[in-house]
Amino acid sequence: MAEFQEVSKQSGLHPKPAGLVLQYGTAGFRTNAKDLDHVMFRMGLLATLRSKKTKATIGVMVTASHNPEEDNGVKLVDPMGEMVTPTWEGYATQLANADQEANVFVGKDTRYMTISDHPYNNILSQAVLDGVSALGGKSKDYGLVTTPQLHYMVCCQNTQGKYGEATVEGYYKKLCQAFIQLTKNASNCTDDQKHLTVDGANGIGALKVREMESHLKKELHISLFNDGSKGKLNHQCGADFVKVQQKAPTGIEMNPGERCCSYDGDADRIIYYYSDSKGQFHLLDGDKIATLISTFLKELLTQAGLDLQIAVVQTAYANGSSTRYLEDTMKVIVRCTKTGVKHLHHAAQEFDIGVYFEANGHGTVLFSKAAQEKIQQLAENTGTDDERKRAALLLQNTVNVINQTVGDAISDMLLIEAILAIKSMTVQQWDAIYSDLPNRQLKVKVSDRRVIDTTDAERRAVSPDGLQEAIDGLVKKYRQARSFVRPSGTEDVVRVYAEAETQESADDLAHEVSLAVYRLAGGVGGEPKPLH
Numbered sequence: 001m002a003e004f005q006e007v008s009k010q011s012g013l014h015p016k017p018a019g020l021v022l023q024y025g026t027a028g029f030r031t032n033a034k035d036l037d038h039v040m041f042r043m044g045l046l047a048t049l050r051s052k053k054t055k056a057t058i059g060v061m062v063t064a065s066h067n068p069e070e071d072n073g074v075k076l077v078d079p080m081g082e083m084v085t086p087t088w089e090g091y092a093t094q095l096a097n098a099d100q101e102a103n104v105f106v107g108k109d110t111r112y113m114t115i116s117d118h119p120y121n122n123i124l125s126q127a128v129l130d131g132v133s134a135l136g137g138k139s140k141d142y143g144l145v146t147t148p149q150l151h152y153m154v155c156c157q158n159t160q161g162k163y164g165e166a167t168v169e170g171y172y173k174k175l176c177q178a179f180i181q182l183t184k185n186a187s188n189c190t191d192d193q194k195h196l197t198v199d200g201a202n203g204i205g206a207l208k209v210r211e212m213e214s215h216l217k218k219e220l221h222i223s224l225f226n227d228g229s230k231g232k233l234n235h236q237c238g239a240d241f242v243k244v245q246q247k248a249p250t251g252i253e254m255n256p257g258e259r260c261c262s263y264d265g266d267a268d269r270i271i272y273y274y275s276d277s278k279g280q281f282h283l284l285d286g287d288k289i290a291t292l293i294s295t296f297l298k299e300l301l302t303q304a305g306l307d308l309q310i311a312v313v314q315t316a317y318a319n320g321s322s323t324r325y326l327e328d329t330m331k332v333i334v335r336c337t338k339t340g341v342k343h344l345h346h347a348a349q350e351f352d353i354g355v356y357f358e359a360n361g362h363g364t365v366l367f368s369k370a371a372q373e374k375i376q377q378l379a380e381n382t383g384t385d386d387e388r389k390r391a392a393l394l395l396q397n398t399v400n401v402i403n404q405t406v407g408d409a410i411s412d413m414l415l416i417e418a419i420l421a422i423k424s425m426t427v428q429q430w431d432a433i434y435s436d437l438p439n440r441q442l443k444v445k446v447s448d449r450r451v452i453d454t455t456d457a458e459r460r461a462v463s464p465d466g467l468q469e470a471i472d473g474l475v476k477k478y479r480q481a482r483s484f485v486r487p488s489g490t491e492d493v494v495r496v497y498a499e500a501e502t503q504e505s506a507d508d509l510a511h512e513v514s515l516a517v518y519r520l521a522g523g524v525g526g527e528p529k530p531l532h
């Protein structure tokens with residue numbers, strides 16, 4: 001805290017001359033010495049930040065080398081003595097030229113609010129706001145919002161309102177209007193079709209979906225459970241619990257055949273499920289969602305006569321059946337990236353339409369600028385024939401119901417509900433598009449998980465020696481089997497994934513691969529135990 005106040009106070013003592021713009025050149029900033037005071041101060045700040053980032057000492061050299069005596073300059077030196085990386089040259093230019101107009105939007109979820117009167121989340125977001133103001137930035141505190149809502153606000157702001165209005169009301173209006181326009185195309189939609197059970201994970205998503213309800217004009221009837229009024233955040237509920245445990249969350253009432261969905265704690269993931277008449281639980285994960293959405297989009301593109309390339313981006317955790325269905329039956333391009341949304345998002349940007357979902361239910365759809373323009377032209381062109389126009393309008397509203405900035409449980413839910421309504425599809429029919437291969441995920445503790453290095457989008461291990469050969473040998477024993485291991489990026493474990501023709505085979509394979517990891521990659525604690 002103290003240093004930020006100091007920064008703020010000090011910053012006023014080193015004002016930037018009005019209108020002066022300098023560029024980080026080949027060798028740093030260089031100009032007449034009288035114009036460099038603010039640059040020096042700010043490069044001090046930048047060097048401090050870079051030092052913290054690299055956990056190393058950073059050099060600042062004040063010199064103008066061979067320039068005339070009245071000039072001076074400054075260069076930043078990176079940890080290994082090399083010049084500061086080019087990306088940071090850009091930051092340096094921006095910081096030196098900043099008219100103190102940093103603008104930061106801050107939001108928070110409901111975390112800790114369930115602990116009686118504990119003000120933790122206020123303290124934390126206030127610390128962020130203080131940090132921004134200490135560096136002279138402007139900020140806007142959105143208070144309680146979902147993660148994707150905050151992403152949406154930032155995008156609205158930086159597109160000068162083209163993406164939408166940067167308010168929570170604006171978000172509801174845009175998404176719900178698009179949803180209502182879409183569902184107008186659902187003829188004879190029954191009350192059963194309009195009903196959805198939502199598990200809010202006792203988090204921010206519950207609050208926000210309730211806030212949004214009036215905008216839906218009764219086109220969707222939501223029964224909300226785990227709304228935070230009594231249960232604990234993410235405890236025995238929420239998207240991650242449902243996906244990993246492959247069972248229904250506690251705290252909800254499920255009737256056979258009824259569609260249910262779960263959000264996660266900050267509402268950027270969604271998972272669907274239902275239980276059949278025999279009480280058997282069925283999960284519809286991110287792969288099923290990606291398949292439903294891409295099927296819908298592909299049909300609309302054909303009807304609209306639009307030649308746009310559509311791709312689905314997955315990770316190694318995608319069920320093998322989903323990949324096969326997408327490639328062989330739907331004939332769409334499928335890409336596999338490393339785990340982590342930033343990788344999927346990046347890959348999806350390369351296509352006219354990129355549908356990306358992690359199996360755990362985090363995902364969205366990206367439309368290139370050109371694709372959006374083509375759709376809009378067709379929708380607005382008066383000469384377009386009726387069928388093409390209808391499809392183009394549906395595509396346009398689909399674009400609007402989607403939060404393209406990031407995976408968004410609420411937006412994804414509205415899109416899925418609209419698709420099911422338009423196609424008059426039950427959750428069972430959706431589930432029957434393809435059958436998941438039984439699968440199992442396990443974790444193995446090792447002394448240093450970095451000994452495992454992978455390649456081919458994490459599907460093959462290149463170290464330690466012998467591990468991949470061992471996995472290959474085990475996989476051969478089972479039908480329709482696949483398995484891979486990778487160090488988690490968020491927990492101190494090695495994750496093991498296996499799928500096979502039967503649940504028993506998937507479980508056995510996962511166990512045997514866990515043993516191989518334990519033996520070859522420095523397992524700690526007791527040996528992994530068989531599941532049966």
Ligand SMILES: CC(=O)N[C@H]1[C@@H](OP(=O)(O)O)O[C@H](CO)[C@@H](O)[C@@H]1O
Pocket residue numbers: 317339340341358360487488489490491495
């Ligand atoms: C198998 C799995 O679900 N992994 C998750 C998990 O990453 P790991 O690196 O596997 O710990 O957390 C990530 C961040 O939330 C999420 O993007 C990812 O999908």
Ligand SMILES: [Mg+2]
Pocket residue numbers: 264265266267268269
């Ligand atoms: Mg989340």
